[in-house]
Amino acid sequence: MRPKVILNCAASADGKISLPNRKQLAISNIEDFKRVHELRSECDAIIVGIGTILEDNPSLTVRNNSETKPIRIILDTHCRIPSDSKVLNGENKTIVAVGKDYKEKDLGNTEILECGDKEINLKQLLNIIGERGVKKVLVEGGETVMWSFLKEKLFDEYNVFFSSMIIGGVKTPTIAGGEGFQNEKSILNLKLNCVKQIGNGILAKYDRKEN
Ligand SMILES: NC(=O)c1ccc[n+]([C@@H]2O[C@H](COP(=O)([O-])OP(=O)(O)OC[C@H]3O[C@@H](n4cnc5c(N)ncnc54)[C@H](OP(=O)(O)O)[C@@H]3O)[C@@H](O)[C@H]2O)c1
Numbered sequence: 001m002r003p004k005v006i007l008n009c010a011a012s013a014d015g016k017i018s019l020p021n022r023k024q025l026a027i028s029n030i031e032d033f034k035r036v037h038e039l040r041s042e043c044d045a046i047i048v049g050i051g052t053i054l055e056d057n058p059s060l061t062v063r064n065n066s067e068t069k070p071i072r073i074i075l076d077t078h079c080r081i082p083s084d085s086k087v088l089n090g091e092n093k094t095i096v097a098v099g100k101d102y103k104e105k106d107l108g109n110t111e112i113l114e115c116g117d118k119e120i121n122l123k124q125l126l127n128i129i130g131e132r133g134v135k136k137v138l139v140e141g142g143e144t145v146m147w148s149f150l151k152e153k154l155f156d157e158y159n160v161f162f163s164s165m166i167i168g169g170v171k172t173p174t175i176a177g178g179e180g181f182q183n184e185k186s187i188l189n190l191k192l193n194c195v196k197q198i199g200n201g202i203l204a205k206y207d208r209k210e211n
């Protein structure tokens with residue numbers, strides 16, 4: 001059985017997730033930041049794409065809670081990850097998921113997991129980690145990875161924190177990138193679970209809709 005998958009991101013009120021030049025900016029407020037770290041502490045693994053590692057260089061650890069150490073999983077078909085990335089600091093276990101033609105690289109004790117061809121096969125990856133005992137996974141972006149999980153309906157919950165700011169820009173990364181659903185029939189409908197005000201922002205929680 002695949003683990004439970006929670007998608008989470010922070011967006012501006014116009015749905016953007018970074019600056020137009022793809023650089024990170026503080027979109028969450030302190031309360032939402034705490035919520036995300038609590039959510040991380042309840043999960044067995046955190047997944048992000050290599051684009052997020054290259055742009056943001058996150059550590060993907062749980063702040064103020066050294067007890068919980070979710071596995072950090074990076075989707076990186078060609079193994080482009082720089083060896084000085086924070087996720088490779090050995091603080092927590094990290095798995096770099098790669099495709100079959102990846103460029104070999106010395107990543108120290110980091111596990112390199114072959115899982116896919118032209119891109120990482122998400123179903124296969126979830127099954128592998130599920131067999132290893134991972135029960136709950138948090139997917140934290142970026143836009144391409146979010147799109148893949150949504151498109152393949154490989155999620156149970158979808159959480160967006162909408163901050164009270166506008167970023168704008170046609171090329172600015174949005175919550176879901178990729179090619180998008182091309183017609184009305186293929187649009188993904190969600191089930192709204194709840195909406196909650198968090199400081200000067202809104203947390204919207206959706207569930208996958210069976211159809
Ligand atoms: N506000 C937020 O909550 C938030 C959170 C995270 C990131 N961000 C922002 O998002 C932007 C990065 O987004 P991004 O789209 O460039 O990068 P990304 O989604 O983090 O990573 C995308 C890359 O992952 C690899 N990948 C491998 N298998 C994949 C699969 N099955 N599906 C999707 N991707 C797969 C691909 O690269 P290869 O082909 O090389 O493997 C792909 O180009 C940055 O601007 C960052 O600041 C915002």
